[in-house]
Amino acid sequence: MSDVVIPFRADAALERGLEGRGVSREDALSLMDQAPLAALLQSAAAVRDRFKGSSVSYSRKVFIPLTHLCRDYCGYCTFRADPQSGVRPYMTPYEVLAVAEAGRRAGCKEALFSLGDQPERVFPEAKEFLQTLGFDTTLEYLAAMSELVLTKTGLLPHSNPGVMGEKDLRRLRETNVSVGLMLESASPRLGRPGGAHWKAPDKVPSLRLRTIETAGQLSMAFTTGILIGIGETPEERVDALLAIRAVHEKHGHVQEVIVQPFRVKPDIRMALAPEPSNNDLLRTIAVARLILGGRMNIQSPPNLLSEDYPDLLKAGINDWGGISPVTKDFINPEAAWPQVSTLAAKTASAGFVLRERLAIYPEFTSWPEFTSGPEFTSRPEFVNERLQPYVRKLQGGDGYAQGECDQC
Numbered sequence: 001m002s003d004v005v006i007p008f009r010a011d012a013a014l015e016r017g018l019e020g021r022g023v024s025r026e027d028a029l030s031l032m033d034q035a036p037l038a039a040l041l042q043s044a045a046a047v048r049d050r051f052k053g054s055s056v057s058y059s060r061k062v063f064i065p066l067t068h069l070c071r072d073y074c075g076y077c078t079f080r081a082d083p084q085s086g087v088r089p090y091m092t093p094y095e096v097l098a099v100a101e102a103g104r105r106a107g108c109k110e111a112l113f114s115l116g117d118q119p120e121r122v123f124p125e126a127k128e129f130l131q132t133l134g135f136d137t138t139l140e141y142l143a144a145m146s147e148l149v150l151t152k153t154g155l156l157p158h159s160n161p162g163v164m165g166e167k168d169l170r171r172l173r174e175t176n177v178s179v180g181l182m183l184e185s186a187s188p189r190l191g192r193p194g195g196a197h198w199k200a201p202d203k204v205p206s207l208r209l210r211t212i213e214t215a216g217q218l219s220m221a222f223t224t225g226i227l228i229g230i231g232e233t234p235e236e237r238v239d240a241l242l243a244i245r246a247v248h249e250k251h252g253h254v255q256e257v258i259v260q261p262f263r264v265k266p267d268i269r270m271a272l273a274p275e276p277s278n279n280d281l282l283r284t285i286a287v288a289r290l291i292l293g294g295r296m297n298i299q300s301p302p303n304l305l306s307e308d309y310p311d312l313l314k315a316g317i318n319d320w321g322g323i324s325p326v327t328k329d330f331i332n333p334e335a336a337w338p339q340v341s342t343l344a345a346k347t348a349s350a351g352f353v354l355r356e357r358l359a360i361y362p363e364f365t366s367w368p369e370f371t372s373g374p375e376f377t378s379r380p381e382f383v384n385e386r387l388q389p390y391v392r393k394l395q396g397g398d399g400y401a402q403g404e405c406d407q408c
């Protein structure tokens with residue numbers, strides 16, 4: 001028996017967390033501050049086990065960096081770039097298709113579009129490129145490239161293009177099975193001079209929450225999450241998770257929540273900032289599990305923790321995110337993804353089974369034949385009619401990917 005004395009408030013919060021229905025703000029704060037890490041991890045893992053069983057999922061994806069141009073200057077970003085002479089501002093349709101096709105040949109099922117936010121609003125080079133191809137905005141071009149990839153390769157697009165309005169989301173809904181926007185933080189404080197989100201007008205939390213809310217109104221399966229270690233307080237982390245929970249409670253559309261740690265890179269404004277420790281990351285994931293409850297899919301990328309990544313399972317995640325066999329992680333280029341076979345072996349050693357999922361989770365694609373299991377609710381509205389044949393083609397009988405192969 002453990003001789004660790006757990007403060008009464010944290011002990012009671014752990015008890016309530018174990019129910020898996022989501023703890024209050026007060027409980028979450030006491031878990032963040034006072035709960036012994038071992039007890040916290042145990043509770044989070046128990047909730048995950050009860051609601052998600054032994055399956056841990058990933059998506060086999062190809063990464064398509066449509067443009068590195070971005071009008072924001074986040075302090076931790078190595079992805080963004082200003083226009084450079086001799087460098088085309090966007091990938092051409094030919095290049096997009098070539099990367100997607102390489103992904104298809106390598107067994108990928110997801111085409112992840114990543115790009116900077118609204119570069120055409122500040123860079124004439126971006127505007128000019130788009131106009132040459134007949135588009136006014138990056139988001140219009142993205143929709144056209146999603147269409148190209150979907151119809152020519154059958155890969156399912158998932159786009160991560162920054163802040164989106166209703167019209168943009170409606171357009172992407174025709175081709176994307178899900179879309180994503182990290183909330184990152186709910187703290188406007190980070191936008192002050194010198195902060196991580198200084199000179200990043202698209203990182204205003206209320207704007208990002210509005211995008212997440214609008215996607216919910218349109219029944220779009222949505223990926224979001226928080227980025228930790230960028231100057232936020234533990235309390236602000238809790239508030240960001242609660243903001244995600246609140247919008248999900250209204251619309252039921254958040255398919256996964258990512259808890260991602262800040263990683264230092266030599267050429268960023270925050271090059272001297274400390275990284276969050278592994279224990280800090282594990283604590284935050286566990287609190288996220290207890291705030292968001294047992295049904296939520298919680299993800300943390302394995303490539304940001306090097307060899308220690310199986311520890312993330314102890315904190316209550318049930319998803320590794322996208323793994324690409326053909327392209328690097330353009331957001332964290334220094335951190336290679338593990339091979340799927342290694343990921344499967346390490347997941348198995350920890351007592352779990354690696355399952356390949358699509359860019360939309362099984363519980364969001366409830367065709368009539370999949371509605372019998374306890375995890376499946378009847379919500380076919382999340383995949384519009386036009387996309388349904390594409391999804392069915394790649395989906396196996398229980399909603400995960402067809403022909404899963406964890407050795408490839």
Ligand code: SF4
Nearest residue numbers: 070072074077080116
């Ligand atoms: S993190 Fe995203 S929004 Fe911020 S600078 Fe990088 S690409 Fe732009």
